[in-house]
Amino acid sequence: MANKVVLDQDSMQRALTRITYEILERNKGGQNLILVGIKTRGEYLAHRIADRLEQLEQVQIPVMAIDVTNYRDDHLDAKDDLGLEPDEKLNIANQNIVLVDDVLFTGRTTRAALDALIQIGRPQAIALAVLVDRGHRELPIRADFVGKNIPTAQNEKIKVKVKEFDGEDSVEIVH
Ligand SMILES: O=P(O)(O)OC[C@H]1O[C@H](OP(=O)(O)OP(=O)(O)O)[C@H](O)[C@@H]1O
Ligand SMILES: O=c1cc[nH]c(=O)[nH]1
Numbered sequence: 001m002a003n004k005v006v007l008d009q010d011s012m013q014r015a016l017t018r019i020t021y022e023i024l025e026r027n028k029g030g031q032n033l034i035l036v037g038i039k040t041r042g043e044y045l046a047h048r049i050a051d052r053l054e055q056l057e058q059v060q061i062p063v064m065a066i067d068v069t070n071y072r073d074d075h076l077d078a079k080d081d082l083g084l085e086p087d088e089k090l091n092i093a094n095q096n097i098v099l100v101d102d103v104l105f106t107g108r109t110t111r112a113a114l115d116a117l118i119q120i121g122r123p124q125a126i127a128l129a130v131l132v133d134r135g136h137r138e139l140p141i142r143a144d145f146v147g148k149n150i151p152t153a154q155n156e157k158i159k160v161k162v163k164e165f166d167g168e169d170s171v172e173i174v175h
Helices: 009-026 041-057 108-120
Strands: 004-007 033-038 063-066 096-104 125-133 145-149 157-161 170-174
Touching: 004 009, 004 125, 004 145, 009 041, 009 125, 009 145, 009 170, 033 041, 033 108, 041 063, 041 096, 041 125, 063 108, 096 108, 096 157, 108 125, 125 157
Parallel strands: 033 063, 033 096, 096 125, 125 145
Antiparallel strands: 004 170, 157 170
């Protein structure tokens, strides 16, 4: 069966713009806000949201990217490498964090990200923004900001492409 495109470039841009407005509304114009993108594609989406925040409110919101592989519950090695650049320091104490990822599925990646962040500091609050929520949660985790809810079968996969990494913007259901 052919892959089904569920978001094209325009609808993906609109979804990110809507998420940006919602983040602004809930964060009083972006005070004490930090966007934390989950690698791989969450990093690019976090930067796009930050660009829109700057256009809309003339605020520069810090963006960090974290690699949570070592914090996953199926990867029980040393939990000490977040993939930050050597000169990057995450000062998240008392800040409002918005985690950004492309897909929310079982919730295990989000859980790993929460674990990683909480070991660094004690933020005031952590919220979650995802481009696609495809359901099938295995943990009590939900997103605060959702680009699109896409009900899927367990054996399907959502494939997100971002132009910075994949050369194009699209979201497809892969059968
Ligand atoms: O809710 P979950 O079941 O954890 O699934 C969601 C995660 O899966 C994908 O990452 P993937 O592991 O494919 O890595 P990638 O982002 O580097 O491609 C996606 O980017 C999310 O981070
Ligand atoms: O369908 C899925 C599930 C997890 N991660 C993805 O990128 N797609």
